[in-house]
Every structure is written in C-alpha cells, then in structure tokens.
Amino acid sequence: MRVAQETAAGRFANQTGLVTGAASGLGRATAIGLAREGARLVLFDRDEAGLRQTQAACAGAITVVGDVTSAADHARAAEAAAGLGTISLLATAAGILGPTKPLAEVQEAEWDQLFDINVKGTWLAIRAVLPVMLAAGRGAIVTFSSGAGLAGNTTFPAYSASKGAVVLLTRSLAASHAGQGIRANTICPGPIETPMLRGTFAAAGDEAAAAEREAIFRARNPMGRFGTAQEIADTALFLLSDTASYINGVALPVDGGRLA
Ligand SMILES: NC(=O)c1ccc[n+]([C@@H]2O[C@H](COP(=O)([O-])OP(=O)(O)OC[C@H]3O[C@@H](n4cnc5c(N)ncnc54)[C@H](O)[C@@H]3O)[C@@H](O)[C@H]2O)c1
Numbered sequence: 001m002r003v004a005q006e007t008a009a010g011r012f013a014n015q016t017g018l019v020t021g022a023a024s025g026l027g028r029a030t031a032i033g034l035a036r037e038g039a040r041l042v043l044f045d046r047d048e049a050g051l052r053q054t055q056a057a058c059a060g061a062i063t064v065v066g067d068v069t070s071a072a073d074h075a076r077a078a079e080a081a082a083g084l085g086t087i088s089l090l091a092t093a094a095g096i097l098g099p100t101k102p103l104a105e106v107q108e109a110e111w112d113q114l115f116d117i118n119v120k121g122t123w124l125a126i127r128a129v130l131p132v133m134l135a136a137g138r139g140a141i142v143t144f145s146s147g148a149g150l151a152g153n154t155t156f157p158a159y160s161a162s163k164g165a166v167v168l169l170t171r172s173l174a175a176s177h178a179g180q181g182i183r184a185n186t187i188c189p190g191p192i193e194t195p196m197l198r199g200t201f202a203a204a205g206d207e208a209a210a211a212e213r214e215a216i217f218r219a220r221n222p223m224g225r226f227g228t229a230q231e232i233a234d235t236a237l238f239l240l241s242d243t244a245s246y247i248n249g250v251a252l253p254v255d256g257g258r259l260a
Pocket of ligand 1: 020021022023024025026027044045046047050066067068069092093094095096097117121144145146147188189190191192193194195196197
C-alpha cells in the first residue's frame with residue numbers, strides 16, 4: 001500500500017531537496033509544490049528578496065543566497081541541505097535568456113555568461129549533491145532545458161545552444177548513474193508565463209515590437225496560449241516522484257504541442 005501512504009503523507013514526505021532558481025517563475029512554483037507535498041527544502045537563488053517570498057510559501061524551507069556559477073556557493077547550499085537531511089531531490093531551474101541576436105553578433109562575454117549560468121550552473125548543482133545521492137543510493141534530478149534545447153531557434157540561438165547542452169548533460173547523468181539509484185530527466189518547456197517570457201518579448205525592442213513577438217509566439221503554439229508555471233511544476237513533481245520510477249534520461253517537451 002505504498003502509493004496510498006505516499007498520497008496521505010505527501011509524495012515527498014521525509015525527503016530533502018534543493019531547488020535552484022527558486023526566487024522566481026518555474027523554480028518557485030516547483031519549490032512550492034515540493035514543500036506542499038512534504039519535502040524539506042533548500043531554496044537557492046541570487047535574488048534574496050524573491051527567495052524570501054518563495055520561502056514564505058514553503059513550510060520549513062531555508063534559503064541560500066548565491067550564484068549558480070560559483071562552486072563555493074553550491075558547497076554552501078549542499079551543506080545547508082545536509083543540515084536538513086540526506087538530499088534526494090534536485091531541481092535546477094536557475095537560468096537566463098541571454099542575448100537575443102544572431103550568432104555573429106553575440107559578444108564573447110555574453111556567450112560566456114550564458115553558458116556559465118545555464119550549463120556550468122546546472123553541472124555545478126549536480127556535482128554538489130551527487131556524492132550524497134550516490135552514497136545513499138537514491139536521488140531524483142530534474143533539470144530545466146527548453147523547447148529551444150531540442151530544436152534550433154532563430155530568436156535566441158545562443159540560448160538554444162546552451163539548452164541543448166543541458167539536454168545531453170542530463171542524459172549523460174541518467175545513463176551514468178541509473179544503476180546506482182539515481183534518475184535524471186530534463187523538462188523542455190515551451191513559452192511559459194514567467195518574468196523570463198516577458199523579458200523575451202521586451203527584448204524585441206519597443207512596445208509594438210514586444211507585442212508583435214508575443215503575438216507570433218502565441219500564434220505558432222497549437223494550443224494558442226502560453227503555459228503556466230503550475231503546469232511545469234506539476235511535471236517536475238511527477239518526474240521527481242516515485243511514480244516516475246522507470247523514467248530516466250528523458251527530455252520532455254511541455255509545450256502545448258509546439259514541437260509536435
Ligand atoms: N519561462 C519560459 O518560457 C521558459 C521556457 C523554457 C525554459 N525555461 C527555463 O526554465 C528555467 C526557469 O525559467 P523562469 O521562466 O522561471 O525564469 P525566471 O527569470 O522567472 O527565473 C529564473 C531564476 O533564476 C535565477 N538566476 C538566474 N541566474 C542566476 C545565477 N547566476 N545564480 C543564481 N540564480 C540565478 C534568477 O534570479 C531567477 O530567480 C530557466 O532555466 C529557463 O531557461 C523557461
């Protein structure tokens with residue numbers, strides 16, 4: 001009767017987790033969902049005020065203000081998690097859009113910052129918690145790629161490349177450690193209503209250009225709407241839960257059929 005017990009106590013009762021990018025959007029929604037279902041959480045982000053708002057909705061959670069490009073900050077977060085219990089859940093939602101311009105116009109510093117946050121930041125988070133998960137023989141990891149990590153993108157090609165890297169980082173992780181009790185999957189969201197999506201439109205230029213980009217994004221989605229943070233959080237929780245016990249190494253589009 002494992003399933004019935006899990007439901008009554010919350011799917012993540014007695015589990016410890018770490019969520020990066022927890023101060024906003026998809027990381028916040030994922031953290032709130034995990035906490036509601038019983039997880040003890042470390043909320044990691046560089047935005048202290050946003051973290052505090054998320055913390056208010058996550059019973060028992062603690063915050064770590066830090067930068068995902070810093071191995072030292074990840075070590076602090078992992079140490080904080082150890083104070084709560086043996087970490088078994090990781091969601092890496094921290095990320096940026098970076099330059100929305102043709103590849104030939106992207107500056108080296110922009111490229112480096114984008115890959116530092118989106119790719120290195122994801123790897124560092126994994127590296128910080130994996131030894132504990134391996135020692136315990138149990139761990140579920142969800143990373144955040146993008147639909148732009150599965151198909152080329154002309155609006156933000158550098159971002160697309162960084163999210164493609166997240167897909168294969170996650171698949172490699174999944175293939176490497178499945179035999180040791182670790183599962184890893186990545187979510188590839190389509191356009192989801194968060195501050196990042198609004199930034200994507202604003203990056204088009206003035207108000208008219210932003211409205212035009214928004215209309216294009218909406219029109220090319222088969223459902224004719226953007227997703228909600230809750231829809232992505234629900235997917236993350238499913239993939240992190242034991243219900244997904246045989247799902248490993250998947251790059252799952254959650255995009256209303258955009259890539260169908
Ligand atoms: N919203 C979408 O439409 C969409 C679509 C596809 C993929 N994604 C991906 O989902 C993830 C979450 O996106 P979101 O829409 O919630 O974005 P968001 O901008 O609302 O939140 C991102 C969070 O990451 C944090 N962050 C950024 N750089 C950081 C750093 N160096 N150190 C610590 N924290 C940092 C920010 O402070 C912020 O709280 C991102 O990886 C994004 O690329 C989003």
